[in-house]
Amino acid sequence: MSVTAAKGFTASGVAAGIKENGNPDLALVVNNGPRLAAAGVFTSNRVKAAPVLWSEQVLKGGQVSAVVLNSGGANACTGPLGFQDTHATAEKTAEVLGHSAGEVAIASTGLIGLRLPMDPLLSGLETAAAALSEHGGEKAAIAIKTTDTVHKTAVAQGPDGAWTVGGMAKGAGMLAPGLATMLVVLTTDADLEAPALDAALRDATRTTFDRIDSDGCMSTNDTVLLLASGASGVTPAADAFAEAVRTVCADLARQLIGDAEGASKDIRIEVVGAATEDDAVEVGRSIARNNLLKCAIHGEDPNWGRVLSAIGTTSAVFEPDQLNVAINDVWVCKNGSVGEDRELVDMRYREVRITADLAAGSESAVIWANDLTADYVHENSAYSS
Amino acid sequence: MSVTAAKGFTASGVAAGIKENGNPDLALVVNNGPRLAAAGVFTSNRVKAAPVLWSEQVLKGGQVSAVVLNSGGANACTGPLGFQDTHATAEKTAEVLGHSAGEVAIASTGLIGLRLPMDPLLSGLETAAAALSEHGGEKAAIAIKTTDTVHKTAVAQGPDGAWTVGGMAKGAGMLAPGLATMLVVLTTDADLEAPALDAALRDATRTTFDRIDSDGCMSTNDTVLLLASGASGVTPAADAFAEAVRTVCADLARQLIGDAEGASKDIRIEVVGAATEDDAVEVGRSIARNNLLKCAIHGEDPNWGRVLSAIGTTSAVFEPDQLNVAINDVWVCKNGSVGEDRELVDMRYREVRITADLAAGSESAVIWANDLTADYVHENSAYSS
Numbered sequence: 001m002s003v004t005a006a007k008g009f010t011a012s013g014v015a016a017g018i019k020e021n022g023n024p025d026l027a028l029v030v031n032n033g034p035r036l037a038a039a040g041v042f043t044s045n046r047v048k049a050a051p052v053l054w055s056e057q058v059l060k061g062g063q064v065s066a067v068v069l070n071s072g073g074a075n076a077c078t079g080p081l082g083f084q085d086t087h088a089t090a091e092k093t094a095e096v097l098g099h100s101a102g103e104v105a106i107a108s109t110g111l112i113g114l115r116l117p118m119d120p121l122l123s124g125l126e127t128a129a130a131a132l133s134e135h136g137g138e139k140a141a142i143a144i145k146t147t148d149t150v151h152k153t154a155v156a157q158g159p160d161g162a163w164t165v166g167g168m169a170k171g172a173g174m175l176a177p178g179l180a181t182m183l184v185v186l187t188t189d190a191d192l193e194a195p196a197l198d199a200a201l202r203d204a205t206r207t208t209f210d211r212i213d214s215d216g217c218m219s220t221n222d223t224v225l226l227l228a229s230g231a232s233g234v235t236p237a238a239d240a241f242a243e244a245v246r247t248v249c250a251d252l253a254r255q256l257i258g259d260a261e262g263a264s265k266d267i268r269i270e271v272v273g274a275a276t277e278d279d280a281v282e283v284g285r286s287i288a289r290n291n292l293l294k295c296a297i298h299g300e301d302p303n304w305g306r307v308l309s310a311i312g313t314t315s316a317v318f319e320p321d322q323l324n325v326a327i328n329d330v331w332v333c334k335n336g337s338v339g340e341d342r343e344l345v346d347m348r349y350r351e352v353r354i355t356a357d358l359a360a361g362s363e364s365a366v367i368w369a370n371d372l373t374a375d376y377v378h379e380n381s382a383y384s385s
Numbered sequence: 386m387s388v389t390a391a392k393g394f395t396a397s398g399v400a401a402g403i404k405e406n407g408n409p410d411l412a413l414v415v416n417n418g419p420r421l422a423a424a425g426v427f428t429s430n431r432v433k434a435a436p437v438l439w440s441e442q443v444l445k446g447g448q449v450s451a452v453v454l455n456s457g458g459a460n461a462c463t464g465p466l467g468f469q470d471t472h473a474t475a476e477k478t479a480e481v482l483g484h485s486a487g488e489v490a491i492a493s494t495g496l497i498g499l500r501l502p503m504d505p506l507l508s509g510l511e512t513a514a515a516a517l518s519e520h521g522g523e524k525a526a527i528a529i530k531t532t533d534t535v536h537k538t539a540v541a542q543g544p545d546g547a548w549t550v551g552g553m554a555k556g557a558g559m560l561a562p563g564l565a566t567m568l569v570v571l572t573t574d575a576d577l578e579a580p581a582l583d584a585a586l587r588d589a590t591r592t593t594f595d596r597i598d599s600d601g602c603m604s605t606n607d608t609v610l611l612l613a614s615g616a617s618g619v620t621p622a623a624d625a626f627a628e629a630v631r632t633v634c635a636d637l638a639r640q641l642i643g644d645a646e647g648a649s650k651d652i653r654i655e656v657v658g659a660a661t662e663d664d665a666v667e668v669g670r671s672i673a674r675n676n677l678l679k680c681a682i683h684g685e686d687p688n689w690g691r692v693l694s695a696i697g698t699t700s701a702v703f704e705p706d707q708l709n710v711a712i713n714d715v716w717v718c719k720n721g722s723v724g725e726d727r728e729l730v731d732m733r734y735r736e737v738r739i740t741a742d743l744a745a746g747s748e749s750a751v752i753w754a755n756d757l758t759a760d761y762v763h764e765n766s767a768y769s770s
Binding site: 045046047048074076077078079082111112113114215216217218219220289290291292295296298299301303304305306308309310311312313314318320321323333335336337338372373374376377378379380381382 | 430431432433459461462463464467496497498499600601602603604605674675676677680681683684686688689690691693694695696697698699703705706708718720721722723757758759761762763764765766767
């Protein structure tokens with residue numbers, strides 16, 4: 001499964017000694033071709049980690065032969081020396097695999113502002129290369145975990161299994177401490193060139209990873225890569241391929257929300273009746289980021305007033321006295337005022353559904369979020385000290 | 386002191402029975418003239434409580450003879466009936482005092498989405514009117530508390546005590562539960578007309594109340610009023626009056642941050658070296674609202690990487706490799722990378738100072754915020770249920 005579900009890929013995950021606790025911390029994913037096409041999307045944070053700056057350049061060439069991912073350190077805000085560390089990692093990988101360093105993508109996750117321990121990392125690359133296997137996908141997924149409690153993988157196939165899209169992810173939405181959150185590697189044996197991969201990947205991330213919002217904090221390290229080996233020999237229809245990529249991304253995105261740090265609830269926020277999709281997304285994000293509402297959901301309190309106050313901060317098209325809000329399908333707010341009895345809302349389960357009807361059009365969007373808990377505070381107040 | 390520090394004002398605070406626990410919940414502030422000039426600023430949330438909609442209309446006339454403030458209910462998202470309740474409150478006040486209802490401002494605070502208990506409120510107005518006193522300022526300040534642990538008052542005077550500006554406030558920045566947060570009434574015996582009051586009030590709120598940001602949640606009820614009685618007979622210079630109003634507003638704003646719900650730290654965020662003041666405010670707000678940083682401050686962890694990641698989400702002018710950050714005067718980040726030893730930062734005290742230097746100009750701004758604590762989660766997850 002994972003990144004080795006598609007033909008043409010090998011992977012491994014080892015404990016290189018980057019993490020002080022001895023847990024697996026280095027993953028290697030290799031594309032054995034015949035094609036080396038690739039696409040990537042990266043954090044839009046203007047403060048970008050060294051591996052993001054490096055990989056953005058690599059992806060401009062549209063070819064990736066290998067991806068190195070480490071947990072145990074984000075290599076962000078580490079200056080020119082940190083960038084040299086990333087460069088050295090790519091050079092070492094190229095040397096061990098007999099590839100070109102310009103086709104090696106790098107991703108890192110962990111605390112910001114600390115240099116990586118390069119000796120264990122570089123010697124770990126030799127171990128990781130020796131361990132490469134067609135069945136290494138799970139070990140790779142395990143090696144990129146930080147505070148994730150489970151590793152995350154997903155797979156989808158084309159008609160009759162003619163081609164496969166697989167993937168792995170780490171992180172807890174935007175909730176992971178140190179802001180080194182979401183690393184995703186997707187692989188496929190479909191025979192496609194870089195522009196086709198790029199189109200499918202951007203289409204998928206726009207409505208999946210870009211619409212999970214655990215705590216509103218944007219990472220310096222977010223990286224999502226899609227590698228194609230062409231090993232199936234099949235070139236799928238664009239629609240079918242896009243759908244498969246979207247399925248795998250949505251699956252992984254849902255797993256990230258489900259394992260968000262300290263969270264006790266997964267909140268599905270659907271905004272309907274919007275004049276535009278942008279309006280729906282803006283309102284969804286505003287609701288997703290409202291700390292008071294997130295606390296209320298944690299307390300299983302259907303406090304719809306906090307939903308309305310969040311909607312009221314946006315520039316979306318709506319009239320305050322026409323807003324409707326349902327929590328777990330009970331319309332507790334109608335026409336901007338009191339609706340059905342809030343006592344009817346059952347919030348005992350982990351998944352909570354909020355529906356906000358702007359009564360201004362026919363567009364919609366879904367944003368996933370988490371509640372705000374004392375556990376979140378505890379985990380994130382004691383992370384680096 | 387409080388709203389009765391200035392000549393020409395009487396006030397009272399009583400327990401009308403709006404709150405179930407029997408605490409004081411109704412305040413009345415009366416301007417006895419000779420002048421009835423007034424100015425006000427209100428929440429920019431598009432979902433506005435009934436008393437905000439009412440008082441915005443009253444203030445357009447530039448005359449306020451009395452202000453009624455209740456805790457125990459926000460009267461927000463209560464529809465046309467809620468607005469009728471506010472109207473009835475103004476009519477009753479006018480009847481009891483012999484004023485015009487169109488000159489009675491109303492402010493409410495408490496849970497959103499519930500109608501106010503009108504019988505106790507209206508009969509409470511008679512009690513409050515009977516209790517009006519030149520020494521009633523403190524009781525009025527006490528009656529508007531919700532989860533505030535202390536009442537908040539401030540005063541400033543012109544040269545030789547020729548005129549006075551006094552005020553009271555309730556709320557905990559934007560931290561108060563139910564989003565019914567900040568109510569402020571300022572009074573002065575300076576002899577000024579409404580436009581002069583409006584100019585001084587907007588100038589003062591722009592750099593005081595508008596720059597405290599406890600949890601990024603914008604209220605449906607925020608109201609700041611300034612009433613002038615003219616009873617000193619002195620018309621101060623515009624600059625001196627603006628300075629006095631700003632002093633009182635800054636004092637009250639600092640008290641709100643200091644009493645924010647669940648907070649253990651008051652965070653002073655100063656952005657310097659900005660290309661524009663707008664840039665400085667945008668960056669300050671982004672830092673103030675970063676949940677991961679707020680958790681780190683709670684844990685006394687000088688996690689400057691979280692400051693940089695917050696700056697990176699803004700559109701301000703800066704280069705990532707020129708950013709500098711100090712925490713309690715230790716420059717832990719220089720040129721976007723590791724600076725002085727983070728172990729040098731002493732964070733044991735309640736006030737924490739973050740300085741972010743954008744190295745892009747000479748403008749600056751100060752934003753005040755709070756940390757994020759388990760106590761905040763507890764208070765806000767159990768408020769309405």
